[in-house]
Amino acid sequence: MTPGLVVIGELRDGRPTEASREAAGVAYQLAAGAPVTGLLFGSPEDSLTSSWARDGISEVCFLPPPTDAARQAGALIPGVLSVLSERSAELVLLPSTTFGRELAGGLAARWDAGAATGVTAIHRGAAGWEVRRPVFGGRATETRSLSGPRAVVALRPRAFPAPEPRDLPGASTQRSMPEVGAVAKGPTLVGTEPVLTGEGPALGDATIVVAGGRGVRSADQFHLIEELAAALDAAVGASRAVTDAGWRPTSLQVGQTGRTVTPQLYIAVGISGAIQHIVGMIGSRVIVAINSDASAPIFKVADYGIVGDLFQIVPALLAEIRRVRGR
Amino acid sequence: MEIAVCVKPVPDPETRLRPGPDQRTLDVEGVKFVLAGYDESAVEQALLLRDQLPGSTVRALAYGPAPRTPEVLRSCLALGCDSVTHLEASAPVDDPMAVAAALAHVLASRPADLVLVGKQALDDEEGLVAPALGALLERPSFSSVTDLRWNPERSRFTFQRSTDTEIERWEAPVPLVIGLQQAWNDPRTAKLPNILKARRQPIDTVPAATIEAAVAGRNGRSLPLKFELPAPRAGARMIDYSTPAEAAERLVRLLREEAKVFP
Ligand SMILES: Cc1cc2nc3c(=O)[nH]c(=O)nc-3n(C[C@H](O)[C@H](O)[C@H](O)COP(=O)(O)OP(=O)(O)OC[C@H]3O[C@@H](n4cnc5c(N)ncnc54)[C@H](O)[C@@H]3O)c2cc1C
Ligand SMILES: Nc1ncnc2c1ncn2[C@@H]1O[C@H](COP(=O)(O)O)[C@@H](O)[C@H]1O
Numbered sequence: 058m059t060p061g062l063v064v065i066g067e068l069r070d071g072r073p074t075e076a077s078r079e080a081a082g083v084a085y086q087l088a089a090g091a092p093v094t095g096l097l098f099g100s101p102e103d104s105l106t107s108s109w110a111r112d113g114i115s116e117v118c119f120l121p122p123p124t125d126a127a128r129q130a131g132a133l134i135p136g137v138l139s140v141l142s143e144r145s146a147e148l149v150l151l152p153s154t155t156f157g158r159e160l161a162g163g164l165a166a167r168w169d170a171g172a173a174t175g176v177t178a179i180h181r182g183a184a185g186w187e188v189r190r191p192v193f194g195g196r197a198t199e200t201r202s203l204s205g206p207r208a209v210v211a212l213r214p215r216a217f218p219a220p221e222p223r224d225l226p227g228a229s230t231q232r233s234m235p236e237v238g239a240v241a242k243g244p245t246l247v248g249t250e251p252v253l254t255g256e257g258p259a260l261g262d263a264t265i266v267v268a269g270g271r272g273v274r275s276a277d278q279f280h281l282i283e284e285l286a287a288a289l290d291a292a293v294g295a296s297r298a299v300t301d302a303g304w305r306p307t308s309l310q311v312g313q314t315g316r317t318v319t320p321q322l323y324i325a326v327g328i329s330g331a332i333q334h335i336v337g338m339i340g341s342r343v344i345v346a347i348n349s350d351a352s353a354p355i356f357k358v359a360d361y362g363i364v365g366d367l368f369q370i371v372p373a374l375l376a377e378i379r380r381v382r383g384r
Numbered sequence: 385m386e387i388a389v390c391v392k393p394v395p396d397p398e399t400r401l402r403p404g405p406d407q408r409t410l411d412v413e414g415v416k417f418v419l420a421g422y423d424e425s426a427v428e429q430a431l432l433l434r435d436q437l438p439g440s441t442v443r444a445l446a447y448g449p450a451p452r453t454p455e456v457l458r459s460c461l462a463l464g465c466d467s468v469t470h471l472e473a474s475a476p477v478d479d480p481m482a483v484a485a486a487l488a489h490v491l492a493s494r495p496a497d498l499v500l501v502g503k504q505a506l507d508d509e510e511g512l513v514a515p516a517l518g519a520l521l522e523r524p525s526f527s528s529v530t531d532l533r534w535n536p537e538r539s540r541f542t543f544q545r546s547t548d549t550e551i552e553r554w555e556a557p558v559p560l561v562i563g564l565q566q567a568w569n570d571p572r573t574a575k576l577p578n579i580l581k582a583r584r585q586p587i588d589t590v591p592a593a594t595i596e597a598a599v600a601g602r603n604g605r606s607l608p609l610k611f612e613l614p615a616p617r618a619g620a621r622m623i624d625y626s627t628p629a630e631a632a633e634r635l636v637r638l639l640r641e642e643a644k645v646f647p
Contacts, residue, residue: 069549128552129518129524129525129526130515131515131518131519131524131525134519154547154548155527155528155545155546155547155548156547156548158511158512158515158527159514159515159525159526159527160515161512161515162480162481162484162511162512162513162514162515162516162518162519162527163515163516163518163519163525164519165481165512165516165604166481166484166485166515166516166517166519166520167519167520168604169602169603169604170481170603170604171479171481171604171605171606172480172481172510172512172516172604172606173510173606174509174510174511174512175509175510175511182609187609191509192507192508192509193401193506193507193509194509195614196401196613196614197401197410197611197612197613197614198611198612198613198614199409199508199608199609199610199611199612200608200609200610200612201606201607201608201609202606202607202609203604203605203606204604204605204606204607205602205603205604205605206603206604207603207604208604243524243556243557243560244524244526244554244555244556244560245554245555245556246552246553246554247542247553247554247555248552248553249550249551249552249553250550250551250553251549251550251551252546252547252548252549252550252551259548259549260548261548262548264647265645265647289647290647308546308551321645322639322643322645322646342645343639343643343645344617345635345639346620351622356619356620356622357617357619357620358617359617359619359620360617360620360621360643361620361621361623361635361638361639361643362620362621362622362623363622363623363625363631363635364622365625365628365631369628370628370631370632372628373627373628373629373631373632374631374632374635374636376629376632377629377632377633377635377636378632378636381636381640381646382647
């Protein structure tokens with residue numbers, strides 16, 4: 058029998074996020090022709106899910122969107138469980154984001170499933186699902202077997218390619234599921250503020266990250282990094298030297314006490330490459346370093362290096378990128 | 385207030401990583417296990433809250449084999465935890481869902497008002513235990529939490545949670561499970577007299593058989609099969625150039641044609 062496969066997605070501005078699309082693409086391949094159920098928190102009226110259908114989702118189920126009080130994953134679990142049991146699900150895939158990981162842990166506990174997060178590869182092994190995942194800040198990789206009848210797997214954003222749009226038969230059906238379960242009383246959301254990432258994509262979500270360090274010298278000059286990021290549609294990151302100096306908010310900090318990022322391309326500008334920084338970006342596929350000091354440790358982990366003054370190199374790079382990209 | 389803080393013995397962050405003889409897990413020969421990363425901050429946070437809330441107690445819990453687990457619990461005592469509980473195990477525990485089940489079993493028989501957990505462990509980085517504990521104990525749980533503070537006027541905690549796009553500010557009464565992602569507090573270090581005193585302090589134990597019976601009913605399992613190091617990076621290909629424009633042109637060409645990562 059084909060396994061019941063369910064993908065739990067996240068909506069941003071009414072559309073499934075890139076990471077949710079990647080999860081759909083993985084599910085489509087694992088299902089090998091069997092239907093894949095997509096699950097979203099929202100309403101069919103306010104969501105644009107046609108792209109998700111092309112990514113391989115055969116039917117989209119909607120659970121009521123989380124109210125403020127229900128922004129805890131725990132409150133969503135009863136509804137998710139009702140969909141899983143209706144579909145005789147065996148495997149749940151979801152993005153390994155803050156939300157996805159909270160949901161994965163709570164769901165696996167209540168569904169009696171094996172679970173893994175931050176997964177970069179998955180296939181069916183002899184004894185269950187086999188998953189690969191970076192550990193120790195990307196300094197090593199482990200393979201795990203998730204055995205038992207059910208598994209919850211959170212996929213690391215950007216570890217899987219964005220699915221090619223497919224010409225899939227049959228439009229996806231959409232339906233709203235009834236609300237199940239009550240929201241835990243107590244916690245109240247007092248307010249939210251956007252994470253300051255500038256114009257570009259969110260740091261944890263970006264295909265390209267351009268990060269600046271102390272070599273950039275001042276808060277004012279940091280806009281050079283932001284311009285470079287904008288030219289590449291990249292997210293902006295920073296070393297702790299930059300966030301400690303208050304040049305940019307801590308939300309941009311990459312490293313042991315900041316965020317771990319795993320983009321396709323990481324460009325480190327004026328960053329020395331202290332181990333506490335390295336552990337936050339070593340999982341990037343391709344690393345570029347620009348530094349005036351040829352002996353800077355960052356060059357040991359970089360794939361491409363330019364020894365030079367960033368105040369000369371970055372403007373030249375900006376000009377070349379704009380020329381090549383035609384804008 | 386009764387505060388429980390769950391700590392995992394993890395390899396010293398300076399450990400040179402290499403696969404063990406069976407290739408399945410890290411080689412732990414000669415490796416020192418310590419309290420580190422988010423767990424260290426969680427202990428610090430627990431102690432700070434106790435100072436602020438007279439009459440509170442801090443209890444550290446850890447699930448794992450001897451000697452590494454009692455050793456790490458002793459370091460919690462040396463830092464000032466009031467009591468510690470060792471959930472005994474006959475072998476290393478490496479399934480976070482089993483960890484959550486074991487901790488939930490012990491915390492159910494002696495509930496804490498606030499359960500503090502690291503957002504993710506330094507080694508496996510799963511981040512599953514905090515939300516799993518919340519679900520099993522049927523308490524609200526939050527991960528990726530910073531700036532946890534007690535508001536005495538309102539008898540509630542306030543804290544922030546960062547998602548990928550937003551920083552949320554929350555207020556919540558106990559009971560609560562919190563997965564801490566703390567970067568601001570510089571954890572204290574234990575003083576020598578306290579380290580010596582901790583050697584004589586009692587460690588509560590829950591026998592392995594009790595724990596195994598409590599988690600035996602679980603079906604879902606996660607088992608390590610293979611531990612690998614990445615192929616060493618060859619070191620950077622350094623780009624020769626005579627002008628910045630030439631450096632830029634060469635880099636962009638390599639990113640497009642060789643690495644294929646140019647947008
Ligand atoms: C417990 C702990 C946790 C930490 N956590 C983090 C963390 O999460 N993230 C983090 O980043 N750090 C962290 N750190 C700090 C870390 O050790 C380094 O101090 C920090 O990463 C240094 O930042 P930097 O590379 O920007 O600065 P520096 O080390 O000062 O490096 C600046 C670099 O810029 C280069 N440079 C200068 N001028 C130019 C120029 N004109 N053109 C080109 N290059 C130039 C220099 O050659 C130098 O290599 C942590 C430290 C500790 C102790
Ligand atoms: N064996 C353990 N004993 C006690 N607490 C643990 C154990 N394993 C994990 N934890 C707690 O759960 C957190 C998250 O672990 P993980 O889900 O494995 O990333 C850790 O930071 C600890 O606070």
